Amino acid sequence: MIGTCLNEQLRTIAIFLSASSGHKFMAEFLEVGGVLTLLEIIGLKQAKEIDKSESLRCLHYIANAGRKYKELICESYGIRAIAECLAKSKSEETQDCCRNLLLMLAHGNPKFEVQVYKGLIALLPCSSPKAQQMAAQSLRVVQAIVKVANPSITDPLLNLLKTLHLEVQFEVIELIKELMDYEVADSLLAGLVTLLRPTKEETFHRPEILDDPDVEKINAPLPVFVQQAAAAKTIGILTRESNEISEKLIQARVTYNLLFAMGNMDYADSQRQASISLEYLCRTFPIVDDHVRDAMGESLYELFMVNPEALYVNMSHVQADVLVSNKVNIPKLVEKIE
Incomplete structure (x- = not known):
C-alpha cells in the first residue's frame, strides 16, 4: 500500500x-x-x-x-x-x-x-x-x-465564530441562517446573545502562543472578542431576515448585550458590528429605540443614529462604561405593557 x-x-x-x-x-x-x-x-x-x-x-x-x-x-x-x-x-x-x-x-x-x-x-x-x-x-x-437538526450542532458552530478565517465564518453564518427553520433555532439564538457578553475569565485568558518569548509578537485579538464581533454580525444578518427572529432576540435581552458589546474598547470590530445590528433594531422596533435612547443619553444616542458604524471612533471611555453597565431589560417591560 x-x-x-x-x-x-x-x-x-x-x-x-x-x-x-x-x-x-x-x-x-x-x-x-x-x-x-x-x-x-x-x-x-x-x-x-x-x-x-x-x-x-x-x-x-x-x-x-x-x-x-x-x-x-x-x-x-x-x-x-x-x-x-x-x-x-x-x-x-x-x-x-x-x-x-x-x-x-x-x-x-x-x-x-x-x-x-x-x-x-x-x-x-x-x-x-x-x-x-x-x-x-x-x-x-x-x-x-x-x-x-441534531442539537449537537449548536456548540461547535458557535465556537467556530472565533475563527480568524473569514471564509470559515461566512459558511458558519450561512449555515446558522438555514438552521433558523429547524428546532435548534432557539438554542442558536440564545447562544449568539450570550456570546455578546463574555465572562471576565474569558476576557483575561490569553492563548499561550501570544506570550511565547520565542514567537514574534503579534497584536492578534483575543478569540473571545473575535467571537463577540462575529455574533453581533450574525445577529444583524438574522434580524434583517425576519421580524419573528428579531422579536425572539429582543426577548432574549439582545439589546442589553449589544450595548455591552458596543462598550468593548478592547476590540473595535465588536463595537462596530454591535452598533450596526442595534441601529437596525432601533429603526424597526420603537420600544427598542426608546430604551436605547434612555440607556445612552441624548448626545451619544444622536452620534449613534447619525453614523452607527463609526460610533466607536467618537466614543469616550466614560460613554463606553455607561454602555457596559446598562440595565436595559425589555422583556419585563413588554410584559407590563401587555
Whole structure:
C-alpha cells in the first residue's frame, strides 16, 4: 500500500472501476477486499497525498455504482476514515475529494445519511480551516437531506465564530441562517446573545502562543472578542431576515448585550458590528429605540443614529462604561405593557 508504483496501480484500477461495463471488474475488486484496502491507504500517515487522492477517486467510482455500493463503503467504517482524512490532509485536492465523496454517500443512501451528517458535525472543531469550511458548506447540503437538526450542532458552530478565517465564518453564518427553520433555532439564538457578553475569565485568558518569548509578537485579538464581533454580525444578518427572529432576540435581552458589546474598547470590530445590528433594531422596533435612547443619553444616542458604524471612533471611555453597565431589560417591560 506504500510500495513502488502505487499511484500507477491505483490509476490502472480506476480505469476498470469507471468503465461503463466494469461491474464484473468491480465485483472482483470488492471480493478481494478492495474497499478496505482503499480506506486503509487514505488513513496511512506515510502515504503520499497523490496516492490518497487516487484512492478516493476509486472509492468515488464505487459509490457512484449505486446504493448497495455506498452502503458497503459505510459498513466498512468509510465515513469515519474519509472524515479523518479530510481533517488531517494538507492537500486541498485530497480534501476536495473527501468532501465530494461524503456528499455522494449522503445522497440516495437513507440508511447512512444521518451518520454522514454526524461525521460532518464532528469535523467542525478540527484544526484545519479548510476542513472546517468544507464541513460547514457540506452540512448546508446534508441538512436538507436529513431534514432534522441534531442539537449537537449548536456548540461547535458557535465556537467556530472565533475563527480568524473569514471564509470559515461566512459558511458558519450561512449555515446558522438555514438552521433558523429547524428546532435548534432557539438554542442558536440564545447562544449568539450570550456570546455578546463574555465572562471576565474569558476576557483575561490569553492563548499561550501570544506570550511565547520565542514567537514574534503579534497584536492578534483575543478569540473571545473575535467571537463577540462575529455574533453581533450574525445577529444583524438574522434580524434583517425576519421580524419573528428579531422579536425572539429582543426577548432574549439582545439589546442589553449589544450595548455591552458596543462598550468593548478592547476590540473595535465588536463595537462596530454591535452598533450596526442595534441601529437596525432601533429603526424597526420603537420600544427598542426608546430604551436605547434612555440607556445612552441624548448626545451619544444622536452620534449613534447619525453614523452607527463609526460610533466607536467618537466614543469616550466614560460613554463606553455607561454602555457596559446598562440595565436595559425589555422583556419585563413588554410584559407590563401587555
